[in-house]
Amino acid sequence: MVQTPSRLQGNMTSTFEFLGLSATDVSTLLTVDLAIESQRQAFSNLASGEAILAERLLMEGVEDSVAFCYAARLNPTSGAVCKFGSMNPANPAQGRPAVSALVTVLDPATGVPVAVMDGTSVTTIRTSAASAVAVEALAAPGAHRLAVIGSGVQAAAHVHAIARVLPLTQVTIWSADEAGCRALADALNSEYEFSVLTADSAAAAVAEADVVATCTTSSEPVLNNEWIADGTTIVSVGSFAPNRFEIPRAIVERASAVVIDHRPTATDQAGPIVDAIAAGVLKPEDLIELGDILIGRAQARTSPDQVIYYNSVGVGIQDAAAAQAVLEAARATGLGQRFTL
Secondary structure, eight states, X not given: OOOOHHHHHHTSOOOOEEEEEOHHHHHHHSOHHHHHHHHHHHHHHHHHTOSEEOOOEEEEOGGGOXXXXXXXXXXXXXXXXXXXXXXXXXXXXXXXXSEEEEEEEEOTTTOOEEEEEEHHHHHHHHHHHHHHHHHHHHSOTTOOEEEXXXXXXXXXXXXXXXXXXXXXXXXXXXXXXXXXXXXXXXXXXXXXXXXXEEOSSHHHHHTTOSEEEEOOOOSSOSOOGGGOOTTOEEEESSOOSTTOOSSOHHHHHHOSEEEESOHHHHXXXXXXXXXXXXXXXXXXXXXXXXXXXXXXXXXOOOSTTOOEEEEOOOOHHHHHHHHHHXXXXXXHHTOSXXXXX
């Protein structure tokens, strides 16, 4: 006899238990060093073909907001991970984070959700950790001075992460938010022995920098090619959509190597990359994926005086690697709350 949908449903259990991890839990478990290692693994797996990465989904909303959805597996036998959230530039002025998200991890065998965690903290930590991986691989020998454009959560996270891979002696910060810039400098000065300064302009901030990290959501360039000294490594995390342009075309054209997290994503979503390709100053085949550098298949910097540009759009494999690291740490420590649905 053929069973009806209701009888089929009655024969199946619909409850499952999963681990809930708050922003505090994630921040406790996903240390900077663990996050950096997770991102090395993410990009290495992506380059080797071991990772499974779905196409990113973006949906524009009100007040220049963008909802996003990322999905990936770290390898074919690992659980699928999905991050769903939104980037709302107007939020910080209202005391809310610019990025809000949730991450769900599925069991690799059953597909049942085994963990749901705060995705905002995952995004913050994994983004800055990936930048640290890029800086370690791309910076000129002896690099020790960092400039940060921006004063928000990502700006702070980038200092914390890059400090783990470079022997920093000086950090200079500039932001249109003068009060936020001063507050960030004061907080970092109380934590680190190296000097953290504020600058009167973006040009002054980057003038002596070996590494520049742009951490804004600007739709227009926040740097000028003439400000950038030879040998500088530029890391941009704010050009994550076709209408975001932290970096001007002149810098893209000048760069001896343009490094990206994922070629198909960058050519479709990274504003400066999309623009440069459309203008004919860059070809898709010129782009170097970070993972290829990590596994030794490609090289970006061949001389200390070259300008190297890394554009991070952000891809789901980063969240998959970070979320798996968080879940393993939570299981080892017992942190988090168990829920049943």
